[in-house]
Amino acid sequence: MERSSLAQRAVHLSATMPRPGAHEGIPFDSGHAFPGVLPDLRAAAELALSEYRAETLQYGVRPGLPELREWISGYLHGEGAEVPAEEVVVVNGAKHGIDLLCRLLLDEGDSIVVTAPTYFTAIPIFKSFGASFIEVSQDEEGLDTSELEAVLARLVREGRRLPKFIYNVPDFHNPTGVTMSRRRREALVELSARHRILILEDSPYRKVRFEGAPEPMIKALDRANTILIGTFAKLIAPGLRIGWVSASTDALARIIQLKSDGGSCPLTQRIIVEFCRAGGLDAHIQSVQRTYGSHRDHMVAAVRRQLPELSMTVPHGGYYLWLKLPEGMDGDELTTRAADAGVTILAGSKFFAGQPQKNYIRLAYSHATPVQIDEGVGRLAGALRSMASTSARA
Amino acid sequence: MERSSLAQRAVHLSATMPRPGAHEGIPFDSGHAFPGVLPDLRAAAELALSEYRAETLQYGVRPGLPELREWISGYLHGEGAEVPAEEVVVVNGAKHGIDLLCRLLLDEGDSIVVTAPTYFTAIPIFKSFGASFIEVSQDEEGLDTSELEAVLARLVREGRRLPKFIYNVPDFHNPTGVTMSRRRREALVELSARHRILILEDSPYRKVRFEGAPEPMIKALDRANTILIGTFAKLIAPGLRIGWVSASTDALARIIQLKSDGGSCPLTQRIIVEFCRAGGLDAHIQSVQRTYGSHRDHMVAAVRRQLPELSMTVPHGGYYLWLKLPEGMDGDELTTRAADAGVTILAGSKFFAGQPQKNYIRLAYSHATPVQIDEGVGRLAGALRSMASTSARA
Numbered sequence: 094m095e096r097s098s099l100a101q102r103a104v105h106l107s108a109t110m111p112r113p114g115a116h117e118g119i120p121f122d123s124g125h126a127f128p129g130v131l132p133d134l135r136a137a138a139e140l141a142l143s144e145y146r147a148e149t150l151q152y153g154v155r156p157g158l159p160e161l162r163e164w165i166s167g168y169l170h171g172e173g174a175e176v177p178a179e180e181v182v183v184v185n186g187a188k189h190g191i192d193l194l195c196r197l198l199l200d201e202g203d204s205i206v207v208t209a210p211t212y213f214t215a216i217p218i219f220k221s222f223g224a225s226f227i228e229v230s231q232d233e234e235g236l237d238t239s240e241l242e243a244v245l246a247r248l249v250r251e252g253r254r255l256p257k258f259i260y261n262v263p264d265f266h267n268p269t270g271v272t273m274s275r276r277r278r279e280a281l282v283e284l285s286a287r288h289r290i291l292i293l294e295d296s297p298y299r300k301v302r303f304e305g306a307p308e309p310m311i312k313a314l315d316r317a318n319t320i321l322i323g324t325f326a327k328l329i330a331p332g333l334r335i336g337w338v339s340a341s342t343d344a345l346a347r348i349i350q351l352k353s354d355g356g357s358c359p360l361t362q363r364i365i366v367e368f369c370r371a372g373g374l375d376a377h378i379q380s381v382q383r384t385y386g387s388h389r390d391h392m393v394a395a396v397r398r399q400l401p402e403l404s405m406t407v408p409h410g411g412y413y414l415w416l417k418l419p420e421g422m423d424g425d426e427l428t429t430r431a432a433d434a435g436v437t438i439l440a441g442s443k444f445f446a447g448q449p450q451k452n453y454i455r456l457a458y459s460h461a462t463p464v465q466i467d468e469g470v471g472r473l474a475g476a477l478r479s480m481a482s483t484s485a486r487a
Numbered sequence: 488m489e490r491s492s493l494a495q496r497a498v499h500l501s502a503t504m505p506r507p508g509a510h511e512g513i514p515f516d517s518g519h520a521f522p523g524v525l526p527d528l529r530a531a532a533e534l535a536l537s538e539y540r541a542e543t544l545q546y547g548v549r550p551g552l553p554e555l556r557e558w559i560s561g562y563l564h565g566e567g568a569e570v571p572a573e574e575v576v577v578v579n580g581a582k583h584g585i586d587l588l589c590r591l592l593l594d595e596g597d598s599i600v601v602t603a604p605t606y607f608t609a610i611p612i613f614k615s616f617g618a619s620f621i622e623v624s625q626d627e628e629g630l631d632t633s634e635l636e637a638v639l640a641r642l643v644r645e646g647r648r649l650p651k652f653i654y655n656v657p658d659f660h661n662p663t664g665v666t667m668s669r670r671r672r673e674a675l676v677e678l679s680a681r682h683r684i685l686i687l688e689d690s691p692y693r694k695v696r697f698e699g700a701p702e703p704m705i706k707a708l709d710r711a712n713t714i715l716i717g718t719f720a721k722l723i724a725p726g727l728r729i730g731w732v733s734a735s736t737d738a739l740a741r742i743i744q745l746k747s748d749g750g751s752c753p754l755t756q757r758i759i760v761e762f763c764r765a766g767g768l769d770a771h772i773q774s775v776q777r778t779y780g781s782h783r784d785h786m787v788a789a790v791r792r793q794l795p796e797l798s799m800t801v802p803h804g805g806y807y808l809w810l811k812l813p814e815g816m817d818g819d820e821l822t823t824r825a826a827d828a829g830v831t832i833l834a835g836s837k838f839f840a841g842q843p844q845k846n847y848i849r850l851a852y853s854h855a856t857p858v859q860i861d862e863g864v865g866r867l868a869g870a871l872r873s874m875a876s877t878s879a880r881a
Contacts, residue, residue, distance in 0.1 A: 123546070124546075125545055125546055126544070126545060128540075128541040128545070131540050131541065131544040131545070132544070133536070133540075134536050134544070135532075135533055135536045135537060138529075138532040138533070138536055139529055139532070139533070142527070142528050142529045142532055143529060146522075146525050146527075147522040147525065148726075149726050150520070150525040150526070150528070150724035150725065150726040150727070151519055151520060151522070151525070151724070151725055151726050152517070152518075152519055152720075152725045152726065153726065153728075185579060185748045185752075186748055186749055188747050188748055188749045189747070189748040189749075191747070192747045192748070214749075217744075217747070218747045221745075221747075326546075330544035330545070331544065331545055331546040332542075332543050332544040332545050332546065332547065332752065332753045332754050333544070333752065333754065334748065334749070334750070334751065334752040334753075350611075351615075353582050353583070353585070353586045353611070353612045353615070354579045354580055354582055354583040354586070354728065355580055355582045355583075355608075355728070356728070357728065358579075358726065358727065358728040358752055358755060359726045359728075360726050360727065360755060361752055361754060361755065
C-alpha cells in the first residue's frame with residue numbers, strides 16, 4: 094500500500110532529520126502537524142478533479158457535501174454518538190464552527206463558561222461577540238463540575254442570567270492535555286440539562302490517543318443539549334480547512350443561513366470523502382498516533398531529565414505538555430528568554446479568558462522532530478536557569 | 488497542450504449534449520459554471536500535494552499564500568490597477584469578502600448605497616448587519632451618478648449621516664449585465680472622494696467579456712477610496728472558494744483579525760498559483776469567453792425569436808440577461824409558471840434591496856447548453872403566453 098510506505102517515510106524522515114543549527118528556531122509553540130505525517134492525498138485529488146470535476150469545481154451546497162455528512166455521521170457512530178447526517182453541517186474548520194455558533198447563540202451581555210485555562214484561539218472569538226466569561230477550574234479529571242454546580246446555583250439564587258453555553262475541550266484538552274473522566278462528563282450533562290445550558294464540545298484531538306480507552310463523547314451522553322464541533326485538521330491535515338458542527342436541525346438551519354460564504358469548498362470535501370473511502374484514514378490515524386506518541390515520550394523524558402523542577406501531568410494523547418513552573422517564576426518572561434535562546438513556546442497566561450495565571454507554559458510536541466525536541470528542551474532549560482540565576486542574584 | 492484539448496472537449500460536449508427531456512428542468516436560475524468549461528486542475532493539484540505538501544496540508548497564514556497575493560497583484564497590474572501584494576488579502580470567495588467588509592465597516596443604523604437592482608446574494612448579508620439601503624437607479628451606462636450626487640447633497644443639506652459605502656458591480660452587473668461607462672466611473676470616484684465614502688467594487692465577471700474593450704477598474708481610478716472584491720469563482724471555477732479583498736493595509740490588518748477561520752485553504756490557494764503559473768489561466772479565460780459568448784448569442788437569438796415582447800440590453804459579457812416584461816406583467820408569477828413548465832428562472836423582484844420592481848426576470852445563460860437554451864426559452868415563452876391568455880380572459 095502506498096499509504097503505509099508513506100507512514101514509513103514519515104518515520105524515516107524524522108530519524109534522518111539533521112541536528113538543528115544553533116540559530117535555527119525550534120517550534121514548540123504551534124499546533125502544526127508534523128510534516129512527516131501529512132498524508133498522501135494525490136489519489137483522492139486525482140479522483141476529485143476528474144470523475145467528480147462537475148461537482149468539485151462547481152458551487153457546493155451550504156450544508157456540505159451529502160456524502161461527507163454521511164461519512165461524519167458514520168464516524169460519530171463509531172465514536173458512540175448517534176448523529177444522523179441531517180444533524181451535521183460542514184464548516185471551514187473548527188474555528189469557523191465556533192464563530193458561527195457565537196453568531197447564532199450570543200447576544201451582547203451574555204456570559205459563557207470556559208475552563209481556566211482554555212483554548213486560547215477561541216478567546217478572541219468569544220470576546221468579539223461581547224461575551225463575558227465564567228471560568229471554572231480543572232484538575233486531572235477535567236472541568237470541575239462541583240465548582241460549576243456551585244457557580245450556577247449561586248446565579249440562580251441571585252436571580253441572575255445563566256450562561257449561554259459551556260465551552261469545553263474534553264479530550265486531551267488544549268492546553269492541559271487532560272481528558273475529562275466519565276463521571277465528570279455525566280455530571281456536566283446533568284448540570285446542562287438541569288439548567289438548560291448548552292454544552293459546546295470541541296474535540297479535535299480525540300483520535301490522537303496514544304494509550305488507554307476513550308471516554309464517551311459528551312454528545313453520546315446527551316445529544317439534545319450538546320453541540321459538537323469537529324475538524325479534519327487533526328484527523329487528516331490542518332490545510333484542508335474543513336470541520337463540522339453537529340446540532341439540532343433547527344439550529345443547523347440557522348447556521349446554514351449564517352454561512353454567507355456560499356458553502357465550504359466542495360473540492361476539499363470530496364478529497365476527504367475519497368481519502369476516507371479508500372481506507373486512507375485508518376492508516377493515517379495509526380501513523381499519527383505512533384508518531385506523536387513517540388514525540389510525547391521524547392519530550393516528557395527530556396523535560397524530566399533537563400527540567401526536573403517543572404511539574405506536569407503526562408497526557409495520554411493530543412499535542413501538548415502543560416508545565417507548571419516553580420513558585421514565583423513568570424511564564425511570560427521565560428517565554429521571552431526561550432525565544433532569545435532559539436525555542437518558541439507559549440506563555441500559559443495566553444490561555445486564560447480572565448485573570449491569567451502566570452506560572453505555566455505550553456509546549457507542543459506535535460511539530461518538532463525528536464532531535465529538535467531534545468535540543469529545544471535543552472535550550473529551554475538554559476533559559477530557565479538564566480532566570481533562576483538572575484533572581485538568585487537579585 | 489492538455490488544456491486546449493480540454494477546451495475542445497468542452498465544445499464537443501456541448502454540441503453532442505442530448506435534447507433535454509420534457510420533464511428535465513432547465514436551469515436558467517443559477518450563476519453556476521458551464522460544466523464543459525471547468526478547467527483541468529489535476530497537474531496543479533499533483534504538484535500542490537507532492538512538492539508543496541508541507542505547505543498545502545499545514546495551517547496557512549491568515550493574509551493568504553504570499554505567492555498568491557503576488558499573483559493577484561500582478562493580475563491587477565494587468566488590469567491597470569496598481570495594488571501591491573501587501574494590499575491584498577485572500578478570503579473564501581467574494582461573499583466572504585463582503586461579509587468581512589460588513590463586519591469591519593458597518594455599525595447598527597448605517598446606510599449603504601446599492602443599485603436598484605443589485606446582486607441579490609449580497610442583500611441578506613448587508614441586512615444581517617442592520618444596514619439600511621439607499622437605492623440608486625441604473626441605465627445603460629451603469630449607476631446613475633447624477634442621482635447619487637443629488638441624494639448625497641440632500642443628506643448633507645439635512646445634516647444627516649452619509650452612507651458608509653457605495654456597493655457596485657461595475658463590470659457586467661448582476662443582474663443587469665450593464666458595464667459602467669468610464670465617465671460614470673470617474674463621476675463616482677469624484678463623489679466618493681468629495682464625501683469621503685468608500686466604494687466597494689465587486690467585479691467577478693470582468694474577464695468574461697465577449698467583445699469590446701474594458702473600462703478602467705474603479706480601483707485603478709482611485710486606489711485609496713476603493714475596496715476591491717475579487718474572486719476566482721468566475722476566473723477559474725466556483726468550487727475553489729477563493730477570492731480576495733484589496734484595501735489599505737490598515738483596513739486589511741483588521742480584516743485579517745476578523746478572519747477567525749484561521750486562514751483560507753492553503754491547498755486550493757497553491758492549486759490556483761500553480762495553474763496560473765503553468766499558463767492555464769489564459770487558455771481557460773479564452774475558453775470561457777468563447778463558450779459563454781456563444782451561450783449569450785444563443786439566448787439573445789432565442790429570446791428575440793420567441794419572446795419579442797420582452798425588452799433587453801444585450802450584455803457584452805457576464806452570465807445574465809435582464810429582461811423587462813410588458814407593462815403590468817408580474818415577474819414573480821412568470822417565474823412560478825416557468826418552473827411549472829420546466830425552466831427555472833429568477834424573478835427580478837429578488838434583486839431589489841428596497842421596494843421591488845415586479846416586471847423583470849433574470850436568465851442565466853452560463854450553465855445551460857445551447858440546446859437547453861433553445862428549449863428553455865421556448866418553455867418560458869409558453870409560460871408567458873399562458874399568463875397573457877389568462878389575463879386576456881380575466
